[in-house]
Amino acid sequence: MDKIALLTTGASGSIYAVRAFELLKEKYELHMVLSKTAKYVMSYETSLSENMFKEHAKVYDYMDFAAPISSGSFLCSFKGVMIVPCSMGTLGAIANGVVMNLIHRVSEVALKERVPLVVLLREMPYNKIHLENMLKLQEAGAILMSASPGFYHKPKNLEDAIDFVVGKVFDALRIEHDIYKRWGT
Numbered sequence: 001m002d003k004i005a006l007l008t009t010g011a012s013g014s015i016y017a018v019r020a021f022e023l024l025k026e027k028y029e030l031h032m033v034l035s036k037t038a039k040y041v042m043s044y045e046t047s048l049s050e051n052m053f054k055e056h057a058k059v060y061d062y063m064d065f066a067a068p069i070s071s072g073s074f075l076c077s078f079k080g081v082m083i084v085p086c087s088m089g090t091l092g093a094i095a096n097g098v099v100m101n102l103i104h105r106v107s108e109v110a111l112k113e114r115v116p117l118v119v120l121l122r123e124m125p126y127n128k129i130h131l132e133n134m135l136k137l138q139e140a141g142a143i144l145m146s147a148s149p150g151f152y153h154k155p156k157n158l159e160d161a162i163d164f165v166v167g168k169v170f171d172a173l174r175i176e177h178d179i180y181k182r183w184g185t
């Protein structure tokens with residue numbers, strides 16, 4: 001089974017992480033970290049807690065720097081790392097090499113080991129520092145995405161819009177799916 005790290009921060013849009021988990025849990029070995037604020041935002045936005053992930057994923061405490069995924073020797077075998085959703089705070093930390101929690105550590109290890117790192121950002125509007133950090137992180141090798149659904153696949157409801165965004169994250173990691181209708185198909 002391929003391994004994937006699903007990292008969740010305190011940006012709005014916890015539902016994207018929940019949906020990614022639901023779709024990946026049977027086919028991949030999932031390793032998860034939720035930041036302190038991610039837990040708060042998730043319970044506020046979805047009424048769910050990190051406990052729901054524990055049956056199907058290895059869930060690490062966000063301050064556990066001794067977790068296996070904090071080491072390149074373990075993470076180098078992963079198919080990819082995704083930060084879903086990613087706050088501007090976590091973006092700033094990673095882009096500047098600041099490591100204050102396990103999410104930052106896994107991200108910097110992914111970059112050094114050349115494990116694909118996909119970052120699903122959520123904020124509006126952006127300030128200059130956000131934009132500079134985005135460019136820095138992109139130049140360091142990460143794939144940056146915005147949590148902005150397209151409409152050309154004619155979403156009928158919120159679930160369709162969510163699936164479009166999650167599907168684009170999966171596309172970036174070459175994870176097979178059929179959760180949105182591709183253009184021309």
Ligand SMILES: Cc1cc2nc3c(=O)[nH]c(=O)nc-3n(C[C@H](O)[C@H](O)[C@H](O)COP(=O)(O)O)c2cc1C
Pocket residue numbers: 008009010011012013035036037038041044086087088089090122123
């Ligand atoms: C309900 C709620 C929604 C938030 N939404 C966002 C957001 O969309 N984008 C963002 O960058 N920060 C957002 N924040 C602020 C972050 O949670 C805050 O900057 C936090 O320090 C991020 O820490 P983390 O990246 O370690 O999770 C939100 C906070 C709350 C309480």
